[in-house]
Amino acid sequence: xxxxxxxAVFVRIVAQFRRDKRTLxxxxxxxxxxxxxxxxxxxxxxxxxxxxxxxxEASQQVVGxxxxxxxxxxxxxxxxxxLDRSVTDDAAARQALKDKTLDMVIVVPPDFSLQSRxxxxxxxxxxxxxxxxxxPAVQKALLSELADQAGAVLxxxxxxxxxxxxxxxxxxxxxPVVVGFFVYFFVFxxxxxxxxxxxxxxxxxxxxxxxxxRAEIVLGYSLGFGFFATLQIAxxxxxxxxxxxxxxxxxxxEIGIGLGVKTIGNxxxxxxxxxxxxxxxxxxxxxxxTFARSEFQILQFIPIVIVPQGLLGGFFWPxxxxxxxxxxxARILPVTYAIDGLRQVMIAGADLTSGDVLLDLGVLxxxxxxxxxxxxxxxxxxxx
Amino acid sequence: xxxxxxxxxxxxxAVEATALRKTFGQIHAVDGIDLSLPAGRIYGLLGxxxxxxTTLIRLLTGLASxxxxxxxxxxxxMPSRENLARIxxxxxxxxxxxxxxxxxxxxxxxxxxxQTDRAAMLRVLELVDLDKRLDTPALNLSGGMRRRLSMxxxxxxxxxxxxxxxxxxxxxxxxxxxxxxxxxRLSAGGATLLVSSHVMDEADRCDELLFIRNGHVLAxxxxxxxxxxxxxxxxxxxxxxxxxxxxxxxxxxxxxx
Numbered sequence: 001x002x003x004x005x006x007x008a009v010f011v012r013i014v015a016q017f018r019r020d021k022r023t024l025x026x027x028x029x030x031x032x033x034x035x036x037x038x039x040x041x042x043x044x045x046x047x048x049x050x051x052x053x054x055x056x057e058a059s060q061q062v063v064g065x066x067x068x069x070x071x072x073x074x075x076x077x078x079x080x081x082x083l084d085r086s087v088t089d090d091a092a093a094r095q096a097l098k099d100k101t102l103d104m105v106i107v108v109p110p111d112f113s114l115q116s117r118x119x120x121x122x123x124x125x126x127x128x129x130x131x132x133x134x135x136p137a138v139q140k141a142l143l144s145e146l147a148d149q150a151g152a153v154l155x156x157x158x159x160x161x162x163x164x165x166x167x168x169x170x171x172x173x174x175x176p177v178v179v180g181f182f183v184y185f186f187v188f189x190x191x192x193x194x195x196x197x198x199x200x201x202x203x204x205x206x207x208x209x210x211x212x213x214r215a216e217i218v219l220g221y222s223l224g225f226g227f228f229a230t231l232q233i234a235x236x237x238x239x240x241x242x243x244x245x246x247x248x249x250x251x252x253x254e255i256g257i258g259l260g261v262k263t264i265g266n267x268x269x270x271x272x273x274x275x276x277x278x279x280x281x282x283x284x285x286x287x288x289x290t291f292a293r294s295e296f297q298i299l300q301f302i303p304i305v306i307v308p309q310g311l312l313g314g315f316f317w318p319x320x321x322x323x324x325x326x327x328x329x330a331r332i333l334p335v336t337y338a339i340d341g342l343r344q345v346m347i348a349g350a351d352l353t354s355g356d357v358l359l360d361l362g363v364l365x366x367x368x369x370x371x372x373x374x375x376x377x378x379x380x381x382x383x384x
Numbered sequence: 385x386x387x388x389x390x391x392x393x394x395x396x397x398a399v400e401a402t403a404l405r406k407t408f409g410q411i412h413a414v415d416g417i418d419l420s421l422p423a424g425r426i427y428g429l430l431g432x433x434x435x436x437x438t439t440l441i442r443l444l445t446g447l448a449s450x451x452x453x454x455x456x457x458x459x460x461x462m463p464s465r466e467n468l469a470r471i472x473x474x475x476x477x478x479x480x481x482x483x484x485x486x487x488x489x490x491x492x493x494x495x496x497x498x499q500t501d502r503a504a505m506l507r508v509l510e511l512v513d514l515d516k517r518l519d520t521p522a523l524n525l526s527g528g529m530r531r532r533l534s535m536x537x538x539x540x541x542x543x544x545x546x547x548x549x550x551x552x553x554x555x556x557x558x559x560x561x562x563x564x565x566x567x568x569r570l571s572a573g574g575a576t577l578l579v580s581s582h583v584m585d586e587a588d589r590c591d592e593l594l595f596i597r598n599g600h601v602l603a604x605x606x607x608x609x610x611x612x613x614x615x616x617x618x619x620x621x622x623x624x625x626x627x628x629x630x631x632x633x634x635x636x637x638x639x640x641x
Contacts, residue, residue, distance in 0.1 A: 005496055005498075007495070008495030012481065012484065012492045015483075015488050016481065016483045016484060019484070201477070201482075202475055202476075202478065205447065206473070206475060206493070209445055209471070210493065210497055211465050211469045211496065
């Protein structure tokens, strides 16, 4: 191992990046833009109100009529509910849903009675889960209002969690994960393409005609891409955790920069996790570049390498909620361990004394080591 | 330019190969070549496309592993990573980094070869007439300039043995003359050069020629000797004279099967 040669490879990669302004912009601006967008979407979805109408199909009978009036009165006073009293029959309700002027319709069925207090909810059905997301709020409003009138006292339920807070938004739990995923994605794609260029551009042949060893090449690459990954991680973490408010100046309204996600963890440990994940991605990129003949073929690895890790890595669903057959698959994916580690650190505040975090780091390091060996092995593969 | 005096193993040949073979599946790219090339001369490797020139050079530099046979460069068994510091290899493709400037390219290869002398880097660029374009990205160089930069990168560490794979392809006649003048200066300084080409008019500039076809060395000698043995003043005709019996033999072999 010759330090000067490793340094030469490192310096060269940094110089190549410095001259490629567009890739630099992609590396730093794209994750910020996407995370900002995610933050915006997730934070404003809670403040929107649900547009609602009540259709009374039981107007022929006294109980139903009374119930419909009570429900309308109960909902009319709620802050997040906009009641539309102009829609009164099923056909108009369906049309209003199709026209997107209503989000949800409460139907009092013809057989409504004191014995069968069943209500129907009608939504459009293009996105059933999303449309039903306001259902708990409606139910709660109905229950409390009706209970008040009956003079009954409803039990109240308070949620607590071992870590973090039950009020944590989706953003708080997704943000740490997104950090890791971005670094993995960008480092993999950029190394894969860089190394492919070495292979097809004839520079790898030239490198191998010098005294540089495969390990020195892989190490130089790891340092070069590790350097940019470090900058990217620092920037993205700062954006996710920090929040700076720029006061209103003249006509400019006050703006907040950064998501200000609540975290009690040590950002340095989060950084370490992402860095080890990224180093594995460098070697994976070098390794897989052997199996590509063009940049386009590197992009074809995205659905094979990146997407399954996004789906199975615990990004959306906990690993133990996956189908039995997929659980072992998820457990060999590096992103799984990075996501677990990042959540442990940033939500639960775990540090390096935590067995879970050490296990995650250890597995990530082992996966990186395996790919370093595989990547080195492919470098001598005969080009001609 | 002063060349570090090459340090071959005493008086042994600079490049040596014994019963060298390389097969890709059914194809015998190099089919039993023996070489013993004394130092300080320019050897021309001549043959049509696909005759095995590049494969032979890759075997001699240790970039490809031989199916059988041995290679020694400067008395050291190849492949040897350390020995590569005394060997220069200019590939057919330019093999330089287009995003990097002329200076960044030369500095990178110099560092890999262990050359730390900036003056030596500047001298080799001066030699290929690129010393006024240090900050130009290789991308913005003309094809001929890129070729020159590629050559500079192969010579920056003052190698004792230099392999040049079709160095003059795509190079204009004036520059080609300069290249050859430089090759002669290098060999006068003690370096051994092996230059492959499929252009016969370059052959006369070499001290010795090796005619290659179908992975075999058809003939080896000075241009004058080969003319005489081939019975023609024209090297191209001489080459065909050597090639003809081999071709006939191959046809006969196939017919016999």
